[in-house]
Amino acid sequence: MPEIGGCVFIITTRDVRLLNVLKPYHRVHVCRIKEMDENESLELFSWHAFRQAHPREDLIKLSMDIVAYCGGLPLALEVLGSYLCERTKEEWESVLAKLRKIPNDQVQEKLRISYDDLDCEEKNIFLDICFFFIGKDRVNVTEILKGCDLHAEIGITILVERSLIKLEKNNKIKMHNLLRDMGREIVRQSSLEEPEKRSRLWVHQEVLDLLLEHTGTKAIEGLALKLQRTSGLHFNTKAFEKMKKLRLLQLDHVQLVGDYEYLNKNLRWLCLQGFPLQHIPENLYQENLISIELKYSNIRLVWKEPQLLQRLKILNLSHSRNLMHTPDFSKLPNLAKLNLKDCPRLSEVHQSIGDLNNLLVINLMDCTSLSNLPRRIYQLKSLQTLIFSGCSKIDMLEEDIVQMESLTTLIAKDTAVKEMPQSIVRLKNIVYISLCGLEGLARDVFPSLIWSWMSPTANLRSCTHSFGSMSTSLTSMDIHHNNLGDMLPMLVRLSKLRSILVQCDSKFQLTQKLSKVMDDLCQVKFTELERTSYESQISENAMESYLIGMGRYDQVINMLSKSISEGLRTNDSSDFPLPGDNYPYWLACIGQGHSVHFQLPVDSDCCIKGMTLCVVYSSTTKNMAEECLTGVSIVNYTKCTIHIYKRDTIISFNDEDWQGVISNLRPSDNVEIFVVLGHGLTVVKTALYLIYDDESITVKMEPSPNVIMESSSNMKTDPSPNVKMEPLSNMKSEPSMKPKKNIFARLIQRMGECTCMR
Structure with missing residues (x-):
């Protein structure tokens, strides 16, 4: 919904690319419409079919x-409802039976608009997905289609933009059933009477007839046949002899007899689920294959003689319960994914796996006869995912795992491994771990791992060495107050650590630990901060201001910082503009000294988009606040947590850091923020400005003894008709101050004027 000249335009489109083009010029919100649920669908259908909100009994x-057939698509519900209106029950049954074979023309005509706008290559990608790759992993599909000389990366992206396919959270390709049927109907219409002249075949009976009668032609590029395990049907391989363009072949539980040389040399995807032979036949031409999938096969070894397959990227032998040996991987130099899941007779993995410089994924899950991982597996610098859960005989993970510098995911539940290698904390890219009873994001798992190493029986020297090496990778850490004393000296040495979250059990414990945190982590005496004289007579000319921005609306915060800075230097209290014409709401609270204490708004719908801390300080030296900033601590008295952000984090605050802030803040929480400056700088006052992007906010600030709400003669206390300020009866409000006299009054005046601008 772009906003132009004060107007809001609502645009509906199947092509999200059109909306993306507008974003650099206008404020655009993209809302993806979900399919209707069953109740909504039934009601819409009933209004068109029965002229009432529910169907006839x-x-x-x-x-x-x-x-169910319409799948929540309003267009189909309306068209079919209108078509069936006032028809007999017998006619309804006939229409439904026809729909299961041939889609409705009116629905197809409307849906085909997006398809017709594709170029030839994009149409081929769409049709391949319709027939063979719905529910498949995008990366695998991309590799296979690239092997077919199609530009799959951009092609799949365009299909997503045109709403012809969707990508699920697990990166699997999803397509609406009616779009799938449309694609299949397009191919069917190309040769209604002669299926063998179509480019792709999938209808069960048509494929059976073609294979039994040997009527295949060079027009066929893809073929799929799925049989039951007990079908007992056999087909001669000679049925494939004339299919000179066959590149995609899927045969589930199909028995083939004869010479495999009849299968086309152009094959890129070979999917033979339930493959009955004990090895892949030598006379099957495989040099152009990108993916070999032999799930639930009967093979004992993959090839009798090693095959050099330069183009092979995916090898899936999962659930091959008789597989005893892996192939010589040196003959598969470009292999990227290896799936050996649930191969219970597999006793070893060939050492040549260490030669695979492009390998990204290894899945050895439930290979119960596997007693160890090959030593050379740790040489795989490209490997991103390693899974060996359920390998109950594997009892050791070597320290050499540190060589797997690209590893992001390690899943090894239900193994005999009792100890994690200490070098694991040195993996720079590790994100997810499941091992030794620990499971979750690495940043959550590592602390528990470290505590186990710090037990009385642990080797403290090796523990300290491993912990120290974490400085190259660990960026955030959650710890419990009981371990705080042991950990603080080590945490100080973690140069990459951006934030620390300390969880306490009570407010009393939190108060005790707060002093410890300030002393050890922020390297400042908390008692000295408490003794600072906020009312000391400091010359205004010696005061400076420093703004700390967190969260989004960077452009607004930067302009605000510039304007306040210029205003304070020139003693000018005139208005200043903010960028754009749509501002967030600003809610202010002021505290004396180094902290500001407040209560978050009670509205559960309010969403904090950012916050700005303004620190007014004096200096006995020429040091600036940014140079002397030690850290910022956010103390949540409601949740009993202390969130510490180090100096390097504050000056380079990113989206992930901001998510860490708001994940620990909820409506009505009682919060205090401490800003710590060192090297001769004294904090006089601290102001907090919460930035909201909400239509209606009710604010109730909870004061602390050192909180003062100040105003100036020009400051408006009601920022907008939609922002309601509810001061407490015991809130201290100082008299209005004269402009240009007090540096902080001028600052508050500018902030007040800002809150009034829309």
Whole structure:
């Protein structure tokens, strides 16, 4: 919804690219419309089919079947509802039976608009997905289609933008059933009477007839046939002899007899689920294969003689319960994914796996006869995912795992491994770990791991060495107050650590630990901060201001910082503009000294988009605040937590850091923020400005003894009609100050003027 000249335009489109083009010039919010649920679908369908909100009693079952067929698509519900209106039950049954074979023309005509706008290559990618790759991993599909000389990366992106396919959270490709049927109908229409002249075949009976009668042609590029395990049907390989363009072949539980040389040399994807032979036949031409999938196969070894397959990227032998040996991997130099899941007779993995410089994923899950990982597996610098959960005989993970510099995911539940290698904390890119009873994000797992190493029986010297090496990778840490005393000296040495979250059990413990945190981590005496004289007579000319921005709205914060800085230097209290014409709401609270104490708004719908801390300080030297900033601590008295952000984090605050802030803040929480400056700098006052992006905010600030709400003669206390300020009866409000007299009054005046601008 772009905003132009004060107006809001609502645009509906299947092509999200059109909206992305507008973003550099206008404020655009993209809202993806979900399919209707079952109840909504049934009601919409009923209004068109029965002219009422519910179906007739005798047609409820058929109505539900048609609603299920439509899959929540309003267009199909309306078209089919209108088409079936006032028809007999027998006609309904006939229409439903036809829909299961041939889609409705009116629905297809509307859906085809997006397809017709694709170029030839994009259409081929769409049709390949329709027939063979729905529910498959995007990366795998991309590799296979690239092997077919298609530009799959951009092609799949365009299909997503045109809303022809979707990508699920697990990166699997999803397509609406009606879009799938549209694609298959397009191919069917190319040769209604002669299926063998179509480019792709999937209809069960048509494929059976073609293979039994040997009527294949060079027009066929893809073929899929899925049989039951007990079908007992056999087909001669000679049925494939004339399919000279066959590149995609899927045969589930199909028995082939004869010479495999009849299968086309152009094959890129070979999916033979339930493959009955004990090895892949030598006379099957495989040099152009990108993916070999032999799930639930009967193979004992993959090839009798090693095969040099330069183009092979994916090898899936999962659930091959008779597999005893892996191949010589040196003959598969470009292999990227290896899946050996649930191969219970597999006793070893060939050492040549260490030669695979492009390998990204290894899945050895439930290989129960596997007693160890090959030593050379640790040489795989490209490997990103290693899974060996359920390998109950593997009892050791070598310290050499540190060589796996690209490893992001390690999953090894239900193994005999009792101890993690200490070098694991030195893995720079590790994100997720499941091992030795620990499971979760690495930044959450590592602290628990370290505590186990710090037990009385642990080797303290090796523990300290491993912990120290974490400085190259660990960026955030959650710790419990009981371990705080042991950990603080080590935490100080972690140069890459951006934030620390300390969890306490009570407010009393929190108060005790706060002093410890300030002393050890912030390297300042908390008692000295408490003794600072906030009312000391400091010359205004000796005062400076420093703004700390967290969260989004960087442009607003930067302009605000510049304007306040210029205003304070020139003693000018005139208005200043903010960028754009749509501002967030600003809620202010002021505290004397180094901290500001406040209570978050009670509205559960309020969403904090950012915050700005303004620190007014004096200096006995020429040092600036940014140079002398030690850290910022956010103390949540409601949750009993202390969130510490080091100096390097504050001056380079990013989105992940901001998510860490707001994840620990909830409506009505009682919070205090401490800003610590060192090297001769004295904090006089601290102001907090919360930035909201909400239509209606009710604010109730909870004061502490050192909190003062100040105003100036020009400051408006009601920022906008939609922002309601509810001061407490015991809130201290100082008299209005004269402009240009007090440096902080001028600062507050400018902030007040800012809150009034929309």
